[in-house]
Amino acid sequence: MKNRNINSRREFLQKLLAASAMAGFYPYLDSCHEISSKDILDNIMPLRPLGMTGHMVGIYSLGGQASIETPGKEDISVAIVNRAIDLGINYIDTAAAYGRSTSTVSKEDAMGTSERNIGQVMKTRRNEVFLASKTHDRTYDGSMRLLEKTLKNLQTDHLDLWQIHNLRAAELETIDKIFAADGVVKAMEKAKSEKIIRFSGFTGHESPDILKAMAVRYPFDNVLIAINAADKHHDPFIENFLPTAVSKKMGIVGMKIPARDRIFAHGGIITIKEAMEYVMTLPVSTIIIGIDDIPQLEENISIARNFKPLTADQMLAIEEKTKPYYKELQFFKNLSEWPAEW
Secondary structure, eight states: OHHHHHHHHHHHHHHHHHHHHHTTSOTTGGGOOOOOHHHHHHTOOOEEEOTTSSOEEESEEEEEEEGGGSTTOHHHHHHHHHHHHHTTOOEEEOOTTOOOOOSSSOHHHHTTHHHHHHHHHHHHHGGGSEEEEEEOOOBHHHHHHHHHHHHHHHTOSOEEEEEEOOOOGGGGGGHHHHHSTTBHHHHHHHHHHTTSEEEEEEEESSOHHHHHHHHHHSOOSEEEEEOOTTGGGSSOHHHHTHHHHHHTTOEEEEEOSSTTTGGGHHHHOSOHHHHHHHHHHSSOSEEEEEESSHHHHHHHHHHHHTOOOOOHHHHHHHHHHHGGGHHHHTGGGTSSOOOTTO
């Protein structure tokens, strides 16, 4: 039975990877090569289409959490964002809610820290990146107020992408409210008509069901999805949502790749290279990771520049490594405690 399950999984992954190649997710395979000093100077970053937006996004992008969302880390945050752009990153993700509480700053007061820190760079380098943020409000009025604050924080007059933040499984029962006349989708349509945003999308960590329902119901441009090498072990997004997003030709952005560094637990069985390459092998447009410091950023960029898609057997081996502690690696599916700073 075990061999049958492995063979079935291998066959599924082989078909998925073949579909990824046919869909254009690997347009640069023939030119993959080892990173060189010239690549660093030339800002070489493999590109993929971000759905139907027309934007070609680097396979590795900058997430606005970790240092960037922490009050008191303005200087390192600005340095990280500038260095990321210098090295070829052309997609930056943040959210109105991003802000980590500290011993002196409450969660409520910290909200907006990420946007404000990124805004310090956007005021001079806005045209170099595809800029995405989110609303955690589900109403028209509340979301429009958040959008106004987001634009002020980011020091820009428009977003490239505005997304509904962190859709929960329970919202499947109240999904009509999202699309109501006073709901968040109407705010997105209004903002798009006024050219305040270019594209719309949604994000989720918890359940593939709510994400699938959203994608089927409305022509969103993008989805940000929590997906890592432990995904297969519980209510998987890879099987239960990813094919829908691909069929809808959405931009697909992967997050929670190292699961807030929990993926390195248990003796470092999984490396950041394995964690990143596993997800980049899937039919995703790009992945985002929050950064603590510049050396970490540069390491991740080097991995992305050297990336070559894994084989199905290589993916199976990585999945097997995560099995003993998959609940910790998928805390965002409510399988274990969330990190204290959330």
